[in-house]
Amino acid sequence: MAGLNRQQAPAIVILGPGSLTTAQRIQLRYPQATIHGLRGRVEGADQYYDSFGDSLRALYQQAVPIIALCAAGIVIRSLASLLDEKGAEPPVLAVAENGSAVVPLLGGLSGVNVMARELGEALGVTAAITTSGELRFGTCLLNPPEGYTLADIEQGKRFVSDLLAGEGVRIEGDAPWLAHVQLPTSDAARRTIHVGCEARQASRDELLIHPRAVVVAVAAARAGLAEHVRGALDAAGIAERSLACLLVAEQAMAEPALHQAATELGVELRFAPLQGTLASMVAEVLPDAQLIEQPDMVIARAPQPVDPARLGRKRGRLAVIGLGPGAAELMVPAVKAELSRAQDILGYETYVRMAGPFRDDQVQHCTDNREEMQRARHAFELAAQGRSVVVVSSGDPGVFAMAAAVLEALHASSDPAWQRVDLQILPGVSASLATAAQAGAPLGHDFCIMSLSDNLKPWSIIEKRLDLAAQADLVLAFYNPISKSRPHQLGKALEVVRWHRSGQTPVVLGRDIGRPGQTLRVVTLAELTPEMVDMRTMVLIGSSTTCTFDRADGSQWVYTPRWYPEAP
Numbered sequence: 001m002a003g004l005n006r007q008q009a010p011a012i013v014i015l016g017p018g019s020l021t022t023a024q025r026i027q028l029r030y031p032q033a034t035i036h037g038l039r040g041r042v043e044g045a046d047q048y049y050d051s052f053g054d055s056l057r058a059l060y061q062q063a064v065p066i067i068a069l070c071a072a073g074i075v076i077r078s079l080a081s082l083l084d085e086k087g088a089e090p091p092v093l094a095v096a097e098n099g100s101a102v103v104p105l106l107g108g109l110s111g112v113n114v115m116a117r118e119l120g121e122a123l124g125v126t127a128a129i130t131t132s133g134e135l136r137f138g139t140c141l142l143n144p145p146e147g148y149t150l151a152d153i154e155q156g157k158r159f160v161s162d163l164l165a166g167e168g169v170r171i172e173g174d175a176p177w178l179a180h181v182q183l184p185t186s187d188a189a190r191r192t193i194h195v196g197c198e199a200r201q202a203s204r205d206e207l208l209i210h211p212r213a214v215v216v217a218v219a220a221a222r223a224g225l226a227e228h229v230r231g232a233l234d235a236a237g238i239a240e241r242s243l244a245c246l247l248v249a250e251q252a253m254a255e256p257a258l259h260q261a262a263t264e265l266g267v268e269l270r271f272a273p274l275q276g277t278l279a280s281m282v283a284e285v286l287p288d289a290q291l292i293e294q295p296d297m298v299i300a301r302a303p304q305p306v307d308p309a310r311l312g313r314k315r316g317r318l319a320v321i322g323l324g325p326g327a328a329e330l331m332v333p334a335v336k337a338e339l340s341r342a343q344d345i346l347g348y349e350t351y352v353r354m355a356g357p358f359r360d361d362q363v364q365h366c367t368d369n370r371e372e373m374q375r376a377r378h379a380f381e382l383a384a385q386g387r388s389v390v391v392v393s394s395g396d397p398g399v400f401a402m403a404a405a406v407l408e409a410l411h412a413s414s415d416p417a418w419q420r421v422d423l424q425i426l427p428g429v430s431a432s433l434a435t436a437a438q439a440g441a442p443l444g445h446d447f448c449i450m451s452l453s454d455n456l457k458p459w460s461i462i463e464k465r466l467d468l469a470a471q472a473d474l475v476l477a478f479y480n481p482i483s484k485s486r487p488h489q490l491g492k493a494l495e496v497v498r499w500h501r502s503g504q505t506p507v508v509l510g511r512d513i514g515r516p517g518q519t520l521r522v523v524t525l526a527e528l529t530p531e532m533v534d535m536r537t538m539v540l541i542g543s544s545t546t547c548t549f550d551r552a553d554g555s556q557w558v559y560t561p562r563w564y565p566e567a568p
């Protein structure tokens with residue numbers, strides 16, 4: 001919908017070092033923007049990509065405004081396959097490498113021409129605007145500013161054609177953004193731009209624009225809430241499109257029916273404490289609104305559009321995410337999206353650094369690796385205030401990492417504000433899987449994942465599990481195989497495994513997989529010594545059926561077949 005979405009920070013995409021100066025000038029105009037540079041070609045960018053096309057398409061699909069410093073044709077070709085897709089179209093602009101031309105390409109209804117003008121001003125050139133209405137009137141009538149929405153886009157297009165054909169126009173209602181544009185206004189005009197909250201069909205001769213000035217407040221969720229709200233607005237003669245948000249009592253924050261209603265109505269949910277009546281809750285946050293009180297809801301009509309972001313607060317979100325082993329391309333897209341929406345990022349410093357770079361408005365809270373419970377509690381405290389918080393783990397957050405710590409903290413807490421946080425666990429590629437994929441398919445049959453660290457469990461249980469897992473002929477994946485504080489345990493663990501496995505059993509050692517300087521080694525169980533392993537190593541020990549064979553590059557494939565021989 002035009003002008004509704006709070007726009008994300010633009011991405012300035014450059015291909016070579018020659019564009020960096022122009023990119024930096026653009027960044028002065030849009031300080032939140034990030035410069036994306038081609039890896040290996042550009043230095044001094046904020047982020048790096050490997051494939052121009054893939055990265056442009058990903059940005060487009062995430063509705064990120066794109067300023068590409070290259071030929072317009074390259075941008076068009078890269079995005080062509082996506083243009084038929086429905087959904088929000090972000091502004092896309094091509095800017096000449098030396099800043100001498102600004103060409104708005106896509107996103108007419110999301111403000112591309114406004115951006116083109118701003119960029120033109122910043123670079124001292126005239127933007128290549130080609131939209132007729134925009135050229136004639138100096139504004140896109142179909143894209144009213146934030147807080148206003150068009151009743152009917154198709155009718156709007158006809159209306160603008162009429163004005164271009166020479167019709168005059170009258171403005172009814174409050175349209176502050178049109179005060180300084182060159183519209184052919186006249187009091188005798190047949191065409192009108194009408195700004196108001198009332199529900200009615202736009203007539204043939206008018207452009208109907210609704211200010212989002214209405215808030216509906218409820219104390220609790222119920223089935224069919226969206227329909228109920230629609231009915232109440234209709235009975236009050238208010239257009240649904242004037243609805244800015246739902247304001248709900250904090251106590252109901254986690255109720256699914258509420259979130260479903262907000263999605264159906266296409267509006268945000270905001271929350272406030274309910275102490276007295278619903279009307280007093282609304283009056284507290286919207287003092288100058290006119291209230292229509294009903295038995296189970298209050299409709300509040302403000303004199304101006306309401307910015308939901310300033311009303312009460314949103315539901316906090318806590319996402320425990322897995323970065324994967326390290327390489328950016330092994331991070332799942334949901335995790336990338338979560339990182340870009342995060343306001344606070346918590347984690348062990350190495351992983352927070354791996355998850356970056358972050359924008360200036362994102363707060364990083366780096367802590368020591370061992371302070372897991374404290375970090376989990378801190379994350380809930382922030383999220384309970386309504387913030388979007390991310391806790392980072394390497395690999396998968398549920399494998400010897402933060403997800404269980406976060407759940408443990410929640411389980412132990414009786415704070416209702418913690419319970420209401422929108423808690424999400426987003427998976428990642430765990431080190432055992434990333435290592436296995438590089439070696440072939442050593443985990444192709446039943447396997448067992450163990451941490452050899454006795455920080456949080458007695459060594460005796462480790463030995464017992466090792467003994468039983470090895471006896472069961474499971475492939476073994478060892479996390480935390482060794483550390484400076486427990487140098488001798490891996491040797492003891494291998495002793496137990498050797499009771500049940502032959503010396504010829506293949507062993508895969510993956511060190512820093514997916515990170516710079518990664519190494520992969522295949523040895524036999526007889527050859528394996530603790531010196532080959534450190535705390536950044538993943539150890540995969542084969543079962544009796546795991547086998548190896550030569551690869552064309554001289555190294556070896558390792559796999560465990562899917563079948564298992566019948567017992568004799």
Ligand code: SAH
Pocket residue numbers: 325326393394395396397398399400401429430431432435478479480481510511512513514515535536537538539
């Ligand atoms: N949550 C993580 C595991 C944390 S435990 C995951 O799912 O991958 C830490 C152990 O994981 C390390 O001691 C090491 O054994 C292993 N590990 C983590 N990242 C690794 C990598 N990139 N390469 C090899 N092993 C890794």
